[in-house]
Amino acid sequence: MSQNPRPARSLGRMFASEMFPSGLPCTRSPRQVVASFLKIAEGVAHRWLETRKGVLLLQMAPYLPESGEIYIYDRLRDMWYLLSFESPLDGFSVESFEKVYKEYKLLAYVEQPGLLKNLVERPVESVPAPAPVPVAEVAPDDLAHDLEMAALIESVNAGDWLAA
Numbered sequence: 001m002s003q004n005p006r007p008a009r010s011l012g013r014m015f016a017s018e019m020f021p022s023g024l025p026c027t028r029s030p031r032q033v034v035a036s037f038l039k040i041a042e043g044v045a046h047r048w049l050e051t052r053k054g055v056l057l058l059q060m061a062p063y064l065p066e067s068g069e070i071y072i073y074d075r076l077r078d079m080w081y082l083l084s085f086e087s088p089l090d091g092f093s094v095e096s097f098e099k100v101y102k103e104y105k106l107l108a109y110v111e112q113p114g115l116l117k118n119l120v121e122r123p124v125e126s127v128p129a130p131a132p133v134p135v136a137e138v139a140p141d142d143l144a145h146d147l148e149m150a151a152l153i154e155s156v157n158a159g160d161w162l163a164a
Contacts, residue, residue, distance in 0.1 A: 012086025068092035074113035
């Protein structure tokens with residue numbers, strides 16, 4: 001029996017970007033946290049799904065029906081995440097959100113927001129570049145000395161010093 005490969009998702013891979021913590025005390029209700037987020041974002045929640053561990057929002061700019069962004073709030077870690085996809089969109093409409101919600105099984109991420117950590121792109125750790133070394137001007141006497149030393153090193157390497 002051959003296994004059918006998983007069908008490609010319409011928007012490719014899904015990614016999550018850590019945004020920021022709510023900054024509100026943990027005693028605040030999810031409604032207060034979302035209201036604060038929407039006020040900062042100057043947006044409107046067109047879809048709002050709440051579980052014990054997370055909140056899913058389709059947030060849009062007022063009067064722009066295809067400007068939606070998908071956010072998940074991790075209630076346990078007090079962190080907002082923005083979802084994005086390999087095939088970028090200018091924004092989601094309510095209809096396109098509904099399709100993505102089902103296709104990517106977003107409910108699982110709202111019920112277990114810790115799963116979002118697997119979707120966060122980690123920056124490639126790079127080795128810091130060495131500090132530039134200032135170039136000093138070479139005095140004519142230093143240059144002459146370097147040439148003498150180079151000649152001496154060549155004669156030593158050639159074995160000329162043994163004949164003397």
